[in-house]
Amino acid sequence: MDANRIAAAVAQGAQTVLTGLPQPAAPEPQPFATALAAALGQQQGQQQGQQQGGQQQGQQGAGPFALAPALTTTDIIKYSTAAGAKIFSKALAPLPTTFFLEAPNTHVLLEQLTLCGATYGWDTVLEVPTGPATTRVNRNMLTHHAQITKDECKMAAESYIGQENRKAQNNFQLLLALSESVDAATTAKMSNKSAQYYVTVPHPQAGQNNLPNTATLTRPSGLMYLKHLLSKAIVDS
Numbered sequence: 001m002d003a004n005r006i007a008a009a010v011a012q013g014a015q016t017v018l019t020g021l022p023q024p025a026a027p028e029p030q031p032f033a034t035a036l037a038a039a040l041g042q043q044q045g046q047q048q049g050q051q052q053g054g055q056q057q058g059q060q061g062a063g064p065f066a067l068a069p070a071l072t073t074t075d076i077i078k079y080s081t082a083a084g085a086k087i088f089s090k091a092l093a094p095l096p097t098t099f100f101l102e103a104p105n106t107h108v109l110l111e112q113l114t115l116c117g118a119t120y121g122w123d124t125v126l127e128v129p130t131g132p133a134t135t136r137v138n139r140n141m142l143t144h145h146a147q148i149t150k151d152e153c154k155m156a157a158e159s160y161i162g163q164e165n166r167k168a169q170n171n172f173q174l175l176l177a178l179s180e181s182v183d184a185a186t187t188a189k190m191s192n193k194s195a196q197y198y199v200t201v202p203h204p205q206a207g208q209n210n211l212p213n214t215a216t217l218t219r220p221s222g223l224m225y226l227k228h229l230l231s232k233a234i235v236d237s
Helices: 003-018 029-062 082-091 106-120 141-147 150-158 166-179 184-192 222-236
Strands: 127-130 137-140 198-202 216-220
Touching: 082 106, 082 166, 106 141, 106 166, 106 222, 127 141, 127 150, 137 141, 141 222, 150 198, 150 222, 166 222, 184 222, 216 222
Parallel strands: none
Antiparallel strands: 127 137, 198 216
């Protein structure tokens, strides 16, 4: 849109009408054209700005492709936001089928955890480094739990327990989801052996904030909880 050309044409047409009006009713054509051009130019600028703003908003809203909201980033999930709180709430929901140690259906448990892991990014903690350091390979707890030792689970958990990273968040989500997915009798049996899935690590702020350098932090591990649960299911059955 050429604002100046439109304003000139309108002013020329208006001049014919305005010259027939008595003074001072008739405005000057040139100032009228200038004001009209400025108004049209401002309107055009606003329209272009709105279009550009809409395009930028659309590009920002699209975000990276992911199969689930929790997978759009590997960074820390901000639970202080509505989106982050929603992810957390859904992640710790009980699995569709309750797990009973007295009559364990391990296959169903592992299948449901596979779907949840793929939805919430738990694979980062379910992949466990195994074997000697020189030939170490990652094995998935859901598919190779029999080939993963408790010590290997503990070593993996120690690398992120107490840290401020996504693995620590995934570990806690896994723990809560599992604890909400077992029956009362299983909860009691697991609680009696809680030392099997708690990890003690140096406090990340040791030596700071009046904490001694020897300060430690003890937290439960979702990975070790799962390992102990599977091991106990095999022994009990």
